[in-house]
Amino acid sequence: MGDKTLDIENVYTAYDKADVLEGVSLSVRPGRITCLLGSNGVGKTTLIRSILGLTAPREGRITFGGRDITGMSTHRVIATGIACIPEGRKVFPKLTVTENLRIGAYQVKAEAAIRERMNEAYEIFPRLAERRSQLAGTLSGGEQAMLSIGRGLMSSPDLLLIDEPSLGLSPLFVKENFNVIQRINERGVTVFLVEQNVRQTLAISHYGYVLGKGRVVAEGEPDTLTDNEEVNQAYFG
Amino acid sequence: MDAALLSQYVVNGLMQGMMYALVAVGFTLFFGVLNVIQFSHGDVLMVGSFVGYSAIMGVIAVGIDNPYIALAAALIAAVTLVGLLGAVIARLFVLPLRSSPPLNTLLITLMLGTVLRESVRLFFPHGSHPKRFPPLLPTDSIAIGGFDLRVDSVMLLIAGLLVIVAIHLVINRTRLGLAIRAVAQDEETAMTMGINFRFVVLVTFVIGSAVAAFAGIMNGLYYNEINFNSGLLLGVIGFAAAIVGGLGSIYGAILGGFLFAALQTVGAVAMPFDSAYKDVFAFTVVIALMAWRPTGLIAERVSERV
Ligand SMILES: Nc1ncnc2c1ncn2[C@@H]1O[C@H](COP(=O)(O)OP(=O)(O)OP(=O)(O)O)[C@@H](O)[C@H]1O
Ligand SMILES: [Mg+2]
Numbered sequence: 001m002g003d004k005t006l007d008i009e010n011v012y013t014a015y016d017k018a019d020v021l022e023g024v025s026l027s028v029r030p031g032r033i034t035c036l037l038g039s040n041g042v043g044k045t046t047l048i049r050s051i052l053g054l055t056a057p058r059e060g061r062i063t064f065g066g067r068d069i070t071g072m073s074t075h076r077v078i079a080t081g082i083a084c085i086p087e088g089r090k091v092f093p094k095l096t097v098t099e100n101l102r103i104g105a106y107q108v109k110a111e112a113a114i115r116e117r118m119n120e121a122y123e124i125f126p127r128l129a130e131r132r133s134q135l136a137g138t139l140s141g142g143e144q145a146m147l148s149i150g151r152g153l154m155s156s157p158d159l160l161l162i163d164e165p166s167l168g169l170s171p172l173f174v175k176e177n178f179n180v181i182q183r184i185n186e187r188g189v190t191v192f193l194v195e196q197n198v199r200q201t202l203a204i205s206h207y208g209y210v211l212g213k214g215r216v217v218a219e220g221e222p223d224t225l226t227d228n229e230e231v232n233q234a235y236f237g
Numbered sequence: 238m239d240a241a242l243l244s245q246y247v248v249n250g251l252m253q254g255m256m257y258a259l260v261a262v263g264f265t266l267f268f269g270v271l272n273v274i275q276f277s278h279g280d281v282l283m284v285g286s287f288v289g290y291s292a293i294m295g296v297i298a299v300g301i302d303n304p305y306i307a308l309a310a311a312l313i314a315a316v317t318l319v320g321l322l323g324a325v326i327a328r329l330f331v332l333p334l335r336s337s338p339p340l341n342t343l344l345i346t347l348m349l350g351t352v353l354r355e356s357v358r359l360f361f362p363h364g365s366h367p368k369r370f371p372p373l374l375p376t377d378s379i380a381i382g383g384f385d386l387r388v389d390s391v392m393l394l395i396a397g398l399l400v401i402v403a404i405h406l407v408i409n410r411t412r413l414g415l416a417i418r419a420v421a422q423d424e425e426t427a428m429t430m431g432i433n434f435r436f437v438v439l440v441t442f443v444i445g446s447a448v449a450a451f452a453g454i455m456n457g458l459y460y461n462e463i464n465f466n467s468g469l470l471l472g473v474i475g476f477a478a479a480i481v482g483g484l485g486s487i488y489g490a491i492l493g494g495f496l497f498a499a500l501q502t503v504g505a506v507a508m509p510f511d512s513a514y515k516d517v518f519a520f521t522v523v524i525a526l527m528a529w530r531p532t533g534l535i536a537e538r539v540s541e542r543v
Contacts, residue, residue: 054425078431090426092419103419106412107431155431 003030004065004158011060013050020046022214033191035201038211044194045087048163053077083157087164089148093137097128100136104154121150142173159190166197202226244384250502252459255397258494259452260475263445265490269421270441273342277350279472285450286463289315304373315450323446324439357465367464370457393455477523483533
């Protein structure tokens with residue numbers, strides 16, 4: 001289970017020329033839910049991409065459990081015990097629900113473990129069990145969100161990166177989603193949660209960071225961030 | 238038309254359809270994982286038939302005259318060496334061009350095809366002459382209700398069918414196939430799931446090229462002749478078949494291959510005075526089909542909405 005710290009030190013990441021991240025440093029401590037708040041386009045997804053090696057940082061260092069993972073190939077990063085529930089869910093539309101889950105466990109060799117976790121996912125989301133042989137592209141938005149979460153758990157990761165899980169969901173689903181994330185964490189998975197939904201995110205987090213334009217502009221325990229009027233004004237309107 | 242002639246047309250059409258389908262599957266697999274057109278694919282097939290031919294000559298040269306040993310040698314040599322060639326093409330010419338426009342890949346592989354073709358012509362002993370591919374399969378016929386079926390044709394068709402079934406099983410029933418389909422749908426998310434993208438691309442090129450090598454041997458065994466420039470037309474037809482079927486869809490590619498052969502056969506039956514007309518007819522219909530269904534006959538079943 002999660003006993004490794006993710007450390008991000010002074011990371012600069014650019015897509016073409018202009019830096020999107022300009023010296024981001026933060027820590028995701030084991031066993032906790034750490035959140036990253038910030039408004040549209042400040043670089044939250046870019047930070048996730050930097051961790052995963054999808055867009056390698058041009059400067060700075062990212063370590064996980066003391067191991068340097070900066071700019072590693074994505075499949076190697078995943079092998080260190082990291083999984084991701086990407087922004088926009090990104091289920092594979094032309095794979096079935098079962099196949100989508102199976103791919104979440106792509107690096108898991110033991111068939112028994114895969115089956116056990118698949119059953120767990122179906123227990124958490126009975127709706128998915130009913131649709132197990134349906135193509136994921138035919139699911140509703142809420143069901144795709146469930147599938148994306150279930151898929152993220154299939155590798156039994158130490159650290160789960162979650163990028164805006166409530167985006168585009170109905171309020172009821174959003175609430176359920178936050179409950180699920182909390183339950184995942186209670187089972188020992190470290191969570192790094194990227195969100196714009198400030199109040200509900202802080203309600204389940206142990207620690208939070210606020211990203212401004214490419215920089216961390218505030219950090220602290222949830223209550224200090226909630227009370228931080230400046231942060232509220234500047235980033236959440 | 239009498240039954241014997243009809244059966245000849247049917248068997249010939251099926252045989253060509255099988256070869257086109259096998260070539261088209263490669264185009265569609267490559268396009269699936271990388272969104273590229275590997276235009277030298279037809280010439281890769283031709284290299285396969287020359288590797289097979291060389292292996293057969295080698296086996297004969299050491300004094301073994303069992304045709305099945307020669308055939309096995311041809312298949313093993315062609316499938317492994319050409320599979321390797323596919324991986325090398327992917328590694329050196331396709332993967333490095335990933336961040337440049339897809340047109341560049343098309344152009345570079347088009348030139349590579351010319352290099353392969355001209356290399357065989359220049360460096361293979363008497364490469365510019367057609368080579369007689371020895372008939373290794375039994376050539377006797379079996380009569381089935383008025384039809385005369387040649388045993389070698391039946392064996393080739395069954396072998397081709399088995400290859401198609403094998404591709405189907407690999408793509409749909411194995412972990413590798415799952416990875417190939419995932420990469421085809423969304424390469425970044427596939428990587429995020431822990432799939433080694435470059436490895437999957439290389440293996441896909443090995444599979445597609447090995448299948449082309451198989452088709453190359455089939456081609457040699459059926460026509461008993463191979464030629465350094467035979468890959469060009471086969472490549473264009475395979476590409477057209479893949480497009481008509483809906484590039485990226487394996488079953489579409491297979492359908493497209495048989496459809497093209499069917500069109501050629503109809504063309505040949507309707508215009509028996511000159512065999513060149515059958516290609517004109519088939520390509521004309523394909524062009525019309527492409528204008529009518531620009532995304533191919535097998536339409537996307539689900540939207541790619543996220
Ligand atoms: N693939 C890309 N190529 C080029 N620029 C990009 C790319 N992805 C994001 N950007 C740019 O980088 C900046 C940060 O984007 P990013 O997606 O990281 O923001 P975000 O904080 O996740 O926003 P949101 O809340 O809308 O998801 C934006 O200006 C965006 O236009
Ligand atoms: Mg984002």
